[in-house]
Amino acid sequence: MSQKELSAAPTEQAADKTAIDALVANAQQALAEFENLDQRTVDIIVETAARKAREAHAVLAAEAVTETKRGNFEDKTVKNIFASEVIAQDLEGQKTVGVISRDEFSGIVEVAEPVGVVAGLTPVTNPTSTTIFKALICLKTRNPIIFAFHPFAQNCSAHAAKIVYEAALEAGAPKGCVQWITAPSMQATTELINHPGVAVILATGGNAMVKSAYSCGKPALGVGAGNCPAYIHESAVVKNAVNDVTISKSFDNGMICAAEQAVILDEAIADQALAEFQSLGCYLANAEEKAKLEELLFGARAGSEECKSAKLNAAIVGQKASKIAEMAGFSVPEDTPAILVPCSEVSYDEPLTREKLSPILAVLRAKNAAEGIDLSRQMVEQDGLGHSAAIHCRKWEVIDKFATEVNAVRVIENSPSAFGAIGGLYNAMVPSLTLGCGSYGHNSVSNNISAVNLLNIKRLARRNPVMMPFQVPNQIYLGSGYIRQLANLELGNKITVITNQRAANSGQLDVVMQLLYARSNKISVQVIDDAERHFRTQYLEKKVREIAGYAPQTVIAVGERSVINAAKFLRLFAACPELSVKEVCAGHIALPAHINSPQLICVPTITGGRASVAPSAAITDVNTGFARPVKSTAFLPQIVVMDTSLAPYSRKDTLRRGFQGVACAIEAYTSTQASEYTDSLALHGLENVYKALSQVVSAAEESQELADQREKVIEGAFLISTAQGNTAMGLAGSLTKTLAAAFGGSNQKYFPAVLPNVVRFLGGRPRKLVASPNYLRFQAPQQLAEICRRLGIEAREEDAGAALAQALENLVSTFGVPLKVQDFEISEADFLEQLPELAQRTFDRESYSGTPRKATMAEIENMLKACYYGEEFVS
Missing domain, CATH: 3.40.605.10 (Aldehyde Dehydrogenase; Chain A, domain 1)
Structure with a gap:
């Protein structure tokens, strides 16, 4: 035309x-x-x-x-x-x-x-x-x-x-x-x-x-330069490999950028491969002819000073092998598909190991696969980073190692490189004539460029709730005397009991052991009775070895929260010994969804109700000294036995732990992670506990009235624990844990001083809302109004927070417990000195919470002050 x-x-x-x-x-x-x-x-x-x-x-x-x-x-x-x-x-x-x-x-x-x-x-x-x-x-x-x-x-x-x-x-x-x-x-x-x-x-x-x-x-x-190696491993079908390389290198006189620039031959098959190349018409150049080709293509003999500045002679690009030979000063048959040139190394001092865009193919020998892969890596890194590399091999481990170590975004397996790289013919790569090389080759894309790269994709995203299944143990026994079920459950004949001295000294462990030995089948029991209250990874690593040697079929945790948490971790490592204790405890490893063997049975006593039903476990952080939660359904026990007779709380303990249940119920009900299931449990448990507490106040020590109301408190608190185990700790929990870690004692004792002000905070206008896909709008004031209605507290919706806070203060004022943090013999100077850190620790804990109103650092500091001095928090 x-x-x-x-x-x-x-x-x-x-x-x-x-x-x-x-x-x-x-x-x-x-x-x-x-x-x-x-x-x-x-x-x-x-x-x-x-x-x-x-x-x-x-x-x-x-x-x-x-x-x-x-x-x-x-x-x-x-x-x-x-x-x-x-x-x-x-x-x-x-x-x-x-x-x-x-x-x-x-x-x-x-x-x-x-x-x-x-x-x-x-x-x-x-x-x-x-x-x-x-x-x-x-x-x-x-x-x-x-x-x-x-x-x-x-x-x-x-x-x-x-x-x-x-x-x-x-x-x-x-x-x-x-x-x-x-x-x-x-x-x-x-x-x-x-x-x-x-x-x-x-x-x-x-x-x-x-x-x-x-x-x-x-x-x-854009695309990058290619300097494609073809490594023929000793396991390759040599005839096939040589055929592929010859087809690829001679195609359009070697001008495709993905064509082979060097063939690397394992020593064991090198002579066979060269003979096969020659049988297909390829010409093997001698030393003199090699020198002539170097002069023609790059104007530099191998090893000369000129190699440093050598550039490819554009006149030879895309020319026939016979013409290039003629230009160099020797002759080869007219139909020669490619000229093979033996080279000693991959480097600029061997210019023919560079990209040549012609049917000139460097030949290198490798002693073994390691050297073959290394030479291939050198080829790509010399002039063709990110482009393409080919391997002919029948050993998957060698192919995988080649793909891992050679920085080419297209690794062509047992195929002609020129055709394999452009896709659609020998493999499922995207067909393309523009081949990106990724950041290796200073390109913006690392794929074969096609239509998908020329589109702006707009994404319309539907609001999705976070799918949070209601997770509880398979069986829950709740009530007085239910510990007897241990005599009937399928436990196997090797049982590990994890407990601590507190449970042992109180007689709770004895009850469990008597039931185990009363079973009809003969059993063996391993007892680990030194579960630490603030255990760390060192403790777990030591106990993992003990339990692994015993290989139990059932693990039974008898005791408070720390015992149950320790048992959860130890059961996990007994089932999955390959897991690293440190990495699991740091939350760095995905855990199995469920563990069936050994089964875990939790028998909470003084505390531990929430821990027993929660799909999580906590361990003390070595750096901060604070409990770090690790969430996974792998921590759910198969069975929980909550026997109220194993928790003979005094009147004071019942009041304190019951009030903690009230706090947990309010936080579970108002949580951004709440559901219909958790709402029902939280509200029903709250009604039972709140009403029972007013009766406990007037009950005499060791009276039947106290025993009856204590059972209601424990049962209600357990319902609340199930709700909170499927939601999250709130601001009150964050504050009490921070205070307990800083000034000692259990976190339960701080709830009377903290909860009323947290309720006032929830009932006020939020300065900062919480982003949560399951939480459609801020509704804490309405929820507090519903709580007031359930508890018989008269309040308008806009005043519900203040009314509920006042009712809570009225209730705890009858307990005979400190109502402000200052009353726990914490000096004002010490408190104020630690206040910024206390606020920071609480804020950090809040990142895990479900509090619907985001507390700023300033608000947390003001709340801590109000709780310390016994003042009302002003929202």
Whole structure:
């Protein structure tokens, strides 16, 4: 096709700024019109354009060879067929217009939009095929493209673009959707890629051009240089491997950037492989011929000073092997597919181990797989970081090691590298003629570039609640005398009992042991009776060894919260000995969803009700000294036996622990993680405990009345514990734990001084709300009003917080316990000195809480002061 014919194209412009402005204006108009096309119309446009390009594949191949004087006709026809037919097949069915996906589970709807006007830069090595490819993926994504062709391939590239453009117009594409600079120059290309109306640069070509594209300050999809090794391992089918390398290296006279630049042969099969190469017509150069090739290709002999500044001779790119030999000063048969050149190492001192874009193939020998992989790594790192690498091998461990150690984003297994890298023929890689190299090759993408890279994906995200299942043990026994169930449960014949001296001295352990030994089957019992109150990883590591040697079928925890937490961890490590104690306790490892063996049975005594039913366990942090929770359903026991007779609290203990239950109920009910299940448990438990506490106040020590009301308190508190185990600790819990850690004692004793002010805080107007997908709106005042209604406290909704706080203060005033933190013999000076740290610790704990009103640092400090001095917190 003549230049005169090409000048009839719709974009005949002089290559100056005015012309570029006009091209971009046309493209912007096309972009606007593209918005009106639906997916079906776009697909017809692509199908029509691809078919017309496919029909012209031979004509375009001949023009490319004639104009560029590189490559060969037969292989360029294959490239054109790939760029039209294979690319179109890959694009078929892809959604690129409007809503392209709708995930009902995640609630994500994806909407595709064009990126905008694309500047397409094309190389001299694959001119027509790259033009067809880029035009098709732009049409598929409704992006107008303006081409800047390589000046040595202007006419054939323009013809390819014209064929695609005219076919697209016939099928309904807008005018100006495919354009090109008719008078190529560096100035014109620079104007194009820097034009503010150009959104994206799609660059395929030399390093300088790609680097220039990346420096324009806009998204650029470029490629990196290739220096692909092909490692043939001794386990490979040598005939197959040699055949693949020969096909790949000789294809279009070696101009595909993913073609092999060196073949690395294991010593055990090297001679066999070389003989096989020669049987396919490849020529093995001698030392003299090697030197001549070095001079021709790089102007530098191996080991010479010139190697440092050597550059590839462009005149040999894409030439036949026989012609290159002739240019170098020796001869090979006319039909020689490739010239093999033995080299001693991979380095710039061996210039033929660099990218050559011709049918010249370096040959290296490796003593073993380790050296073969290392030589491959060196090849890629020398000139082709991130591009491609090939391995021929039948051992998966070697292939995996190769893929891990060689920094190429395309690792081609048992295939011709040139065809394997471009995808769609030998493997499932995305078919493409623009191959990204990732950050290794200073590219923005590490995949084979295609339509997906030319789309802006808008995502519509549905609000999703966090899926929080209601998690409880399989069996819960709650009531006086229920400990007898231990005599009937399936426990196996090897049992580990974990407890502490407090449970042992109180007689609670004796009750459990008597029931175990009364069983009909013969059992063996291991007793670990030194569970520490604030145990750390060192304790667990020691006890893990003890329990592992015993291998129990059942673990029974008898005691308070710390005992139950220790048992949860020890049961986990007994079931999963491969887990690291330190990493599990730090929360760094995903744990199994459930553990069936050994089974865990929790028998909480003085405390531990919440710990026994919660899908979590706590351990003391070595650095802070505070308890760190680790959440997982793996910590849920199979069975919990809450026997109220094992907790013979005094009247004072009953009041204190009952009031803690009141606090936990309020926090569970108002939690951002609450559900219908937890609300029911929290409210019912709260009613029972609150009413029972008023009776406990007047009950005499060791009276039946106290025993009856104590049982109601314990049972109600256990319901509350189940609710809180499925929600989260709140601000009151955070404050009491912080105070207990700083000034000693259990956290229960601080609740009377803290809870009323926390309720006032919840009932006030929030200064800062909490972000939680399950919490639709701030409703704490309404919830506090509901609590007042349940407890018989008269209050309007707007005053519910104050009314409930006052009722709580009235209740605890009858307990005979300190009502302010100052009364726990904590000096004012000591308190004020620690106040900033106390506030910080509480704030840190609050990150795990479900408090619906976010407490600021200033609010926490003010609340701590109010609780210390016994004053009302002002919200």
